[in-house]
Amino acid sequence: MKIRPVASVRATLPFALALLGLAGFGPSPAADTPAKAAAKPPAAESVTRGQYLVETGGCGDCHTPLKIGKNGPEPDMARLLSGHPQSLKMPPAPKLPTGPWLVVVAATNTAWAGPWGVSFTANLTPDVETGLGRWSAKQFADTMRTGKHLGVGREILPPMPIPAYTHFNDADLEAIFAYLQSIPVVKNQVPPPLPPAGAAPPTK
Numbered sequence: 001m002k003i004r005p006v007a008s009v010r011a012t013l014p015f016a017l018a019l020l021g022l023a024g025f026g027p028s029p030a031a032d033t034p035a036k037a038a039a040k041p042p043a044a045e046s047v048t049r050g051q052y053l054v055e056t057g058g059c060g061d062c063h064t065p066l067k068i069g070k071n072g073p074e075p076d077m078a079r080l081l082s083g084h085p086q087s088l089k090m091p092p093a094p095k096l097p098t099g100p101w102l103v104v105v106a107a108t109n110t111a112w113a114g115p116w117g118v119s120f121t122a123n124l125t126p127d128v129e130t131g132l133g134r135w136s137a138k139q140f141a142d143t144m145r146t147g148k149h150l151g152v153g154r155e156i157l158p159p160m161p162i163p164a165y166t167h168f169n170d171a172d173l174e175a176i177f178a179y180l181q182s183i184p185v186v187k188n189q190v191p192p193p194l195p196p197a198g199a200a201p202p203t204k
């Protein structure tokens with residue numbers, strides 16, 4: 001008969017006790033025992049899947065500012081998904097010539113000027129004051145589905161690719177939100193958008 005290695009028996013014991021509802025009476029399990037890990041697999045899976053969707057969905061292209069590295073512009077990972085840096089005050093956007101050029105973008109890829117005015121990419125980190133820290137998963141899903149702030153507020157401006165992202169299903173959006181809530185907090189107050197030059201002030 002094959003002898004089971006001691007480590008595997010030790011690893012199984014707290015799990016078995018937990019299953020029997022006896023964990024409180026057994027040896028107190030360390031933080032990384034299988035019993036503890038087994039209690040939360042869906043959340044961890046969800047975060048991993050969310051990270052995959054955020055990376056393939058290109059969220060960082062616009063929401064993580066670029067900085068100049070050794071080989072040219074690269075995402076500033078210390079500011080992962082924290083939106084347009086509050087310290088970068090943008091001068092007025094240059095006037096575009098007549099013709100097919102339509103959009104101007106900051107070197108950080110986080111401020112965009114076009115026919116809609118100027119938009120600044122949002123802070124998606126879990127900071128409670130300047131990011132999504134106070135958002136619920138439902139508010140996030142409603143925003144992504146309707147293209148409106150929290151599902152009820154103002155229209156989210158270009159170039160946020162809302163039409164593409166409405167194809168995410170409920171589980172995708174839940175996973176994306178779980179991942180966004182797991183990344184490091186960055187306190188960064190993104191400025192509100194500016195109306196197009198010469199536009200009439202908003203009527204409501």
Ligand code: HEC
Nearest residue numbers: 057058059062119120121122149150156157158159160193
């Ligand atoms: C091409 C650039 C671009 C990409 C790619 C992009 N965004 Fe955005 N996003 C923006 C801009 C610009 C805004 C701000 C628009 C505004 O102020 O109206 C924004 C706003 C948002 C908001 C709204 C915040 C609020 O307060 O209402 C959320 C949420 C968001 N993005 C999430 C994401 C996620 C998640 C992804 C990837 C799946 C993503 N974005 C990819 C440009 C982008």
